[in-house]
Amino acid sequence: MSDSSAISVDSLAKSYGSLHAVDGISFNVQKGEVFSLLGPNGAGKTTTIEILEGLRNKDGGKVSVLGLDPWSNGYELHKRIGVIPQGFKFFDYPTPREAVEYYAALFGAKVDADEILKDVLLDEAASTYFLHLSGGQRQKMGMALSLVNDPELVFLDEPTTGLDPQARRAVWDVIRGLKKEGRGVLLTTHYLEEAEELADTVAIMNHGKIIASGTPEEIIAKYGSGERMSVRGSSALAGYVRANTKLKVDYESGRVTVLLARKEDALAALEAISQSGMEWSELTTMRDSLEDIFVRMVGEESENGISTGGKA
């Protein structure tokens, strides 16, 4: 692993009986970047992140986090990372302020509890028992606890699952704050929008394998069908454009769609349309979103586990 890597994973494997939860995946996370493992439920995200946190042992492959083996050097590693387990829960009765002070005492860290709670936008509920916190507030308290030891790397396992749109936005703000402070973040999510919004690098996981990875733009460029231009018109118009240019032209229910491999293709298409003298209207251009690609790659195999929701 290079000096700029915070996490390096090589051919990681983990099985539960006959189920290959993680099936030989490899990836690198650079220091200070937000890396998102995106995938439907049951894709193997939590198993992967728990192995990286040192909470689970691997069956095979190599894993290094901040230069340490998470399982055998967990105790050392935990002093340098922050973690919020999925569906974070805590004792019923401490307040967030007391919980932060408790963690500070455990880590032997000097912290200003109110400052940390302000950072995670939880200062208004600093004196409310955990029992009485809302789902979003609990998640934010988990974040506050994960920051007590001033971690270099923060692991967030589905931090916004089950939260309402407003609470989700608030958690996003906190994650952006972490990045601004130069902390690396490994984020698992099944919300596409979340990965697109926050992540520098995305790895799409399904059935224990990584099926695509890169920046959202790279993934779109590589796996998307590229930019397209479309006008309302007849099938005859589609035939005319097809016959008079070298472009790929589709016709479907009153729309003529032209694939744009280069910018110039748009000009060529418009010229042909104009020369045809036929009726046309409603010019639009479009490109695949990460969501289109995700649904195409993952959705076909397992409709059930996907959430393209999170229209926060």
Place this chain on the structure above:
Amino acid sequence: MLSIRRTLADLSVFGKGYVRSREGLFFTLVFPIILIVLFGAIFSGGGGATTVYVQNLDNGPVSTQFIAALNSTTAITLVPVPASDNFSQYLSSHSASEGILIPAGFSVDYSSDPPVPVNVTLYGNPASSTSGIVEGITASVLNSFNLHRANGTAVLSFQAQSIASKSYKYIDFLVPGLIGFAVLTSPMFALVNVSSTYKRDKIFKALSLTPLTKTEWLLSKILWYVFMTLISFVLMVVAGVALFGAQFTLSLGVLPFLLVGPLMFVSLGMLVGTASNSPESAAVVGNLVTFPMMFLSGTFFPVQSMPAYLQSIARVLPLYYVIQGLTNVMIYTNLGSALFDLAVMLVVSAVFFGLAVRFFEWRER
């Protein structure tokens, strides 16, 4: 390395949660007093005299004296039955098992010269031990009347003397028993619940990501339940003395039992809680372990009153040694025997604590 700072930090958070949740306080402050009041009232109120129905068909001076003599024993309470009623029917209609029928002519026959033998009829249930008591009392009163009629003098007699130097009441034995009960139930039920719900809610996983160690976590629970046990002890002692006049010796000898007892049952509760897959199954296993121990270890009844095979079972139950030890210190001031009980507890605690630390997993493989 065991860290006092981390142990105390965990103790403080756990203690605050315990105080803030009402059930915790109930078990520490209210429940011990309820136990003492309830059992004290059941066993020391009224004195336990047996009710015996008497039908006197005689009405002479001797039968009146005879009834007065029976009454004076205080072990039985006599209820007169009108001479006009059928005695055996009266007994069954009153669900009574003990009765004495004094026949007509009792006084005349007793006083005539030479005396005519008289038969007093005793009704009783052969299966009931109280019938035996009534029979014995009646026989001894009859004997003294016979002796008096024959102008004889008693040669053999006895003087009553209690086993120990003072006389003990049931409540005296109940206090150490119920303290043992508190030593068992409070940490057992709490730890079974805490450890299984923490496991389910992945709170142990979260804690494993901090420098807190399993041993520190367990130690803080032990410290807390030692503290709670001491409070329960004081409350039960005060309630026993103030409400029922319980008598026992208070010495520093009780302290080791109040320290090692919670250590033993915190560890056992932890074992049961973490070995189970869900809080529900943990509760079932916890009850299976706790309830037989609670009833067979001499909490509510002395172990000596149980059949021999149950007594052998009691001797393998850890709570037995807590209660025996406390009884030896508080009632018999027999510190030598108490030391043996303490030694057994120390060995068992070490095993439970070691197993709890070993099998209690912060994280999964």
